[in-house]
Structures are given as C-alpha cells and as structure tokens.
Amino acid sequence: MRQVEAREWWLWGFAVTVTLVLTAGIVALTFPENHLLQNSELRDLREWVRGLAFLVLLFDIYTVYQQLQLQRMRRELTQRNQLFEVITENAADMIAVVDCAGNRIYNSPAYQKVLGYSSEELKVTSSTEQIHPQDRQRVVEAAEKARITGRGERLEYRMRHKDGTWRIVESVATAIHNSEGVTESLVIVNRDITERRQAEETLAHHTLHDALTNLPNRTLFLDRVRHALALSQRHVNYKFAVLFIDLDEFKIFNDSLGHAAGDALLKQIASRLIACIRGIDMISRPGRTEDASTFVSLARLGGDEFIILLEEIRDCGDAIRVAERIQERLGIPFVVQGQEVVTTASIGIAFCATSYINPEDLVRDAEIGMYRAKREGKARSQVFDAEMHNVAVKRLRLETELRRALELGEFRVHYQPIVSLQSGKIVGFEALSRWQRPEGLLSPAHFIQIAEETGIILPMNRLLLREACSQLRAWHSEFPYDPPLTMSVNITPKEFAQPDLAEQIGSILVEVGIHPSCINVEITETVAMADPQRSSLVLSELKALGVHISIDDFGTGYSSLSRLQGFPVDTLKIDRTFISQIDTNRETSEIVRIIIKLAHNLGLKVVAEGAETEEQVSLLRQLKCELVQGYFFARPGDHAAAHALLSKEGAEALSFQTAAT
Ligand code: C2E
Ligand code: MG
Ligand code: MG
Numbered sequence: 001m002r003q004v005e006a007r008e009w010w011l012w013g014f015a016v017t018v019t020l021v022l023t024a025g026i027v028a029l030t031f032p033e034n035h036l037l038q039n040s041e042l043r044d045l046r047e048w049v050r051g052l053a054f055l056v057l058l059f060d061i062y063t064v065y066q067q068l069q070l071q072r073m074r075r076e077l078t079q080r081n082q083l084f085e086v087i088t089e090n091a092a093d094m095i096a097v098v099d100c101a102g103n104r105i106y107n108s109p110a111y112q113k114v115l116g117y118s119s120e121e122l123k124v125t126s127s128t129e130q131i132h133p134q135d136r137q138r139v140v141e142a143a144e145k146a147r148i149t150g151r152g153e154r155l156e157y158r159m160r161h162k163d164g165t166w167r168i169v170e171s172v173a174t175a176i177h178n179s180e181g182v183t184e185s186l187v188i189v190n191r192d193i194t195e196r197r198q199a200e201e202t203l204a205h206h207t208l209h210d211a212l213t214n215l216p217n218r219t220l221f222l223d224r225v226r227h228a229l230a231l232s233q234r235h236v237n238y239k240f241a242v243l244f245i246d247l248d249e250f251k252i253f254n255d256s257l258g259h260a261a262g263d264a265l266l267k268q269i270a271s272r273l274i275a276c277i278r279g280i281d282m283i284s285r286p287g288r289t290e291d292a293s294t295f296v297s298l299a300r301l302g303g304d305e306f307i308i309l310l311e312e313i314r315d316c317g318d319a320i321r322v323a324e325r326i327q328e329r330l331g332i333p334f335v336v337q338g339q340e341v342v343t344t345a346s347i348g349i350a351f352c353a354t355s356y357i358n359p360e361d362l363v364r365d366a367e368i369g370m371y372r373a374k375r376e377g378k379a380r381s382q383v384f385d386a387e388m389h390n391v392a393v394k395r396l397r398l399e400t401e402l403r404r405a406l407e408l409g410e411f412r413v414h415y416q417p418i419v420s421l422q423s424g425k426i427v428g429f430e431a432l433s434r435w436q437r438p439e440g441l442l443s444p445a446h447f448i449q450i451a452e453e454t455g456i457i458l459p460m461n462r463l464l465l466r467e468a469c470s471q472l473r474a475w476h477s478e479f480p481y482d483p484p485l486t487m488s489v490n491i492t493p494k495e496f497a498q499p500d501l502a503e504q505i506g507s508i509l510v511e512v513g514i515h516p517s518c519i520n521v522e523i524t525e526t527v528a529m530a531d532p533q534r535s536s537l538v539l540s541e542l543k544a545l546g547v548h549i550s551i552d553d554f555g556t557g558y559s560s561l562s563r564l565q566g567f568p569v570d571t572l573k574i575d576r577t578f579i580s581q582i583d584t585n586r587e588t589s590e591i592v593r594i595i596i597k598l599a600h601n602l603g604l605k606v607v608a609e610g611a612e613t614e615e616q617v618s619l620l621r622q623l624k625c626e627l628v629q630g631y632f633f634a635r636p637g638d639h640a641a642a643h644a645l646l647s648k649e650g651a652e653a654l655s656f657q658t659a660a661t
Helices: 002-030 039-090 110-115 119-123 133-149 194-208 218-234 250-257 259-278 280-284 316-330 359-375 386-408 448-454 457-478 501-512 525-530 532-545 586-601 614-622 639-660
Strands: 094-099 104-107 155-160 166-177 183-192 240-247 296-302 305-311 334-336 339-341 345-351 381-383 411-420 426-437 440-442 486-490 519-524 548-554 571-574 605-609 627-629
Touching: 002 039, 094 110, 104 119, 110 119, 133 155, 133 166, 133 183, 166 194, 194 218, 218 240, 218 296, 218 305, 218 359, 240 316, 240 359, 250 259, 250 532, 259 296, 259 305, 259 316, 259 334, 305 316, 316 345, 316 381, 345 359, 359 381, 359 386, 386 448, 386 457, 411 457, 411 639, 426 457, 426 639, 448 457, 457 486, 457 501, 457 639, 486 548, 501 519, 501 532, 519 525, 519 532, 525 532, 525 548, 532 548, 571 586, 586 605
Parallel strands: 345 381, 426 486, 486 519, 519 548, 548 571, 571 605, 605 627
Antiparallel strands: 094 104, 094 183, 155 166, 166 183, 240 305, 240 345, 296 305, 334 339, 411 426, 411 627, 426 440
C-alpha cells in the first residue's frame, strides 16, 4: 500500500506537468494569430500536443488501474482488521499493544476476564503498574530487548488481579516497525498459567511431602541434612543433631483400633510435634527470639517414624533436652475416636561429627540410637556413639550370616526333657534352637533376638517345628507312652503377630502326622499381655486347633494370674530366676508356693524351669509342682542324647518291673 502511495506522488507530479504543457500547447493552437509562429512550427506543435494528449490518456488508464488496486487493498485491510478484532476480542490470551513509551494503545477483553480490569481502567494506568514489583525490572528489560531485536524472549512474571491476588503469566513480545524499520510499538501476548503452575507446584509438593501429615518426607529431609552437613564443614561453630522418633507400640494400636484410628493418631502426633518444635528454640537457646522454624525441621519417614533436624545447637545436651521435651509432650494423652490414648516414643540422637559425609549416615545412626532406646525399655532417648556403631555393624554381619545359615541348614534342634515329679518319668521335651557354627554350637541368646527383629525367625521356627514334630512321631512309635510324649515349642512376638499362625501350625501337624494334643505352644507372659484382646483371640484359635498352651517365663512380666484367667491356658512355666533361689531365699520360695497354689486354683498345671539341684527338686515336689525341666535331670541335647534318655528310662522301668516280679 505504501508502495502504491509513493508511486502515486511522482505520477501525479508528472501528470500535472504534462497537463500544463498540454494546456499551453492547446492554447497556442487555439489562438494562432496571437503567436508569431510559422506554419511549419504550428504543425510541429500540433504533433507535440497530440503526443501529449496520448500520454494523458495513458495516464488516465493507469490511474483507473491504480485506483482499482487501492480499493482492493483497502478492502483486504478492512477484512484483516476485522479478523484481528475477532481474534483478539475472543482470545483467552491477553493481547496488548504498547507504544515505545510504555503507554497502552490496545488491551484485549481477556484482560477483564483474567485480571478483572476493564479496558477503560487499564487505559489510565501504566503498562507496568499491575506487574509484581519484584518482577517489574525484569519485564522492562525484556521489553527493551524486544524493541531492539524485534522479538522478545518467553517470560514469566506475576500480575496483580483486581482483587489483590497474584496471577502468573507467560508472555511473548513482538515489535512492530514503521517504514524506516524503527520500532513503533510492541504486541504483547500474555497467557495466564497460574493454574498450571499451581498444579506443578502441588505435584512437586507431593513428591517432597508426606500425604498424611503434609510434613516433609525423607527426600526433602535428607536434602536439609545435606545442607546442614555442608554448613558444618564450612563453619566449625555450626552444630546440629538429628533426632529419630519412633512411637512405642504403635503397631498394636493400629492393629487393634484400625488404620483410620492409626492415621488420626499420627496426624495428631504430627501437630503436637509441630507445636512442640515451635518452642524448641527457647529450650536449646534460652534468650533467643528468632523464629524457631529456621532452626528446626520436622519430617515423617513413614509409619510411626518422625525425624527432626535441630540446627545451630551448642552441644549434644541441647538435643537431649529437646528429646526430653518431646517425650513430655507426647506423654499427654490423645483422644482418638472418642477414646483416650496414651503413647510414648523412643528417640535416637545423632550429633553432627566431621566424619559424616552422607546425610543418610546421620539418619541411620539416629535410627540405631532409637533401636538402642527401644531395647533399653522404650520411652527414652539414646545418643548414638561409636560403640553403638560397632554393635550395629556386628548385628548387620550377624543378620547376613543368619540368612546364610538358614540356606545352608545350620540350625539344629536340641531337646530338653520335661519330667513328672510324681512318676519321675519324662513326659515330653522342649525343642530349643542351636546354631551349628564352625567354632561351635551357638545358643539362642546370641541370635534369637536378631532373628526376631529381621523376621528370619519365621522360616527358622517353621523348620524347627517340622523337625521336632517328625522326631516326636518317631519317638511315639518307639516309646508308646500313655499319655503320649509331648513336644513344647516357643513362639516369639513376631510369630505371634502372624494372622495365620494357627493355620500354619495346623498344616505342619497334618503334614507330619502328629496329633495336636501332643504339642505345647509356649508364649511368654509379656507377649500374651502386650495386647490382651488380640492374644485372647489368637490363643482361642490355637486352642481350637487342639494344641496345649503354656505361659513361658512366668513371673518376669507384669501380669498377674487373675489377668491370665481370661486366656485358654493349660500350663504355667515358672521362670528359672525363681526356681534357682527357691532353696536359698525364703521369700522366693513363698512366692513360688503362692504361684503354684493360684495356678492350681485356676486349673493350670505348673512346670518349674531351671531346677539344677536335688534340694530345689524336692522342694518343688513338696509344693506339689507337677513338672520340672532343668539341668538336674538333663541339659538340652541333640536327638541322640534325648533318645538315649528315653531308652535308659525304658530300661530302668524294665529292670524295675523285672525286680518287682
Ligand atoms: P525358654 O523357652 O525359657 O527355654 C528354657 C531355657 O532355659 C533354655 O535355654 C534352656 O537351655 C534353659 N535351661 C533349662 N534348664 C536350665 C537350668 O537348669 N539352668 C539353666 N541355667 N538354664 C536352663 P536356651 O536353649 O538357651 O533358650 C533360651 C530361650 O531362647 C528360650 O527360653 C526360648 O525363649 C528361646 N528359644 C530357644 N529356642 C527357640 C526356638 O527355637 N524358637 C523360639 N521362638 N525361641 C527359642
Ligand atoms: Mg520355652
Ligand atoms: Mg522359659
């Protein structure tokens, strides 16, 4: 269009000149008497005029053509304008045109939809007024760059909505140039990406936070510890600690009240820990007033495990004080589903040391400290130290070796006889594990606990039960006693927690072909009392199977006989610690007497464990204890030793019979 217009100017100039010359020629030809022209000259002039008239005709034709072209272009322009309007008026993106001074020339209606401002309202404000003050400089610089280069970079910044909130927009600017190539204005296309950003942030939040409590998760926590480690390497005075918190008995609570109640409790614990760490600043650094959250981070690692990073502390004492404070706060009862719940926690503390390189190591050591706290009786805290590290390494090695032992079949069953005090005869055996190692036979004290904690106990004791039952069946056919010989097996807490325990035992008994009434299942009173409701259920299932039930190590727990009353128990095994003092300590012998009496009142039989001397045995006989198990009669031995005992007993009975006849 500009080209056509430029061409038009010189064409018009040329036309005017030609027309003037032509007019002069026509005048000269029209009035020849006024001129002093010769005839021949008049003839030439006529030729010129004719030529010029032809030129004018050509020009007129060209002008008509030009005019048609212009009209077409104008029509096209109008159409394009209409199209632009339709696009900009209906576009979801906010389209703005601003001049070089930053004044608004045009704002599309989307501004009203997205930011709430009408175009009248926008007209009276500067184009940068709605931009977040922190982003403004960046936007102005980008616009300047777009003016110079012609096209700006994609930019993200915040714009204020009329209601005062901030929207995130993504924008691209394009420069509009005049005929000299100078930038006249900028067309800016802004897209509202607030929802998209929020969705992305929510997603990022999810990957770094625990869904139940909304606390940071392990990944985020480890990141913070990594940061703390880096700081401590740069500044010698910067000290921090990691506190690993594990609730005591949460599993029991969860299993008995259900997962919904468990979740509700965890949420309450999280809130209480948050409230608790708000005040921690004051405990660890009295007199400081800064916001505590700068120094304390709380996270949930999953299950009932929480973890705290305590920064800028003076020494380990600060961390211990914080742990005490947490325990104090958690000790206040919670109310879950209308029920009052009391919980305690075991806390392990790892204090920063120069030897740490990985954040995972600190968390691991805090966890080891927590396990130590649990083993020492729960509801306490333990600071991790080098000794604990050595123990942990040893345990880890033992765990690996235990797994190998299971694969290689290094576990043996030893049998210790249980003797009737009335007849003096063996009534059955207790099956006890031994680990056959190159250096000798290991007793359960060295491995049962780790096997329990790692779950290795489950396959291990299944093997033991199968072997002990096969052995019993062999003895049954060789030594047909009446009643038949029994076999006692021990059940650990982990086994007891198996929902299908009765089923598992039942299927082994069927497989081997042993009548359930020949089996004594021993559980300690501590295990039975940990969750009386559940115990009652599991014991009833076992009872329904037909096996007998013994309470092992009686007297070492906190239960009383009356509390055991509700359980379908057959036998009570009085712990060795009582029996070993029965002949030397009057008080102990009195306790044993009362236990035996009460047990008989409840219809229970009594086994005295660990009788080592003749005095102890005769005292037990006087107290009407039915059964005894102890070194006095026999130490636990392998199947050959047990077989020898049975054979000897048979031979004695035979010689007694022969002597009698
Ligand atoms: P427990 O069930 O109370 O077994 C009796 C323990 O007392 C056995 O120790 C036995 O050797 C010991 N004992 C028996 N008579 C005497 C005595 O006169 N004097 C002394 N000083 N000790 C005596 P052991 O075999 O070392 O087993 C210790 C514990 O390990 C057992 O206590 C039982 O709770 C557990 N345990 C052993 N084997 C197994 C097993 O295969 N599975 C499970 N779950 N636990 C086992
Ligand atoms: Mg036992
Ligand atoms: Mg025992």
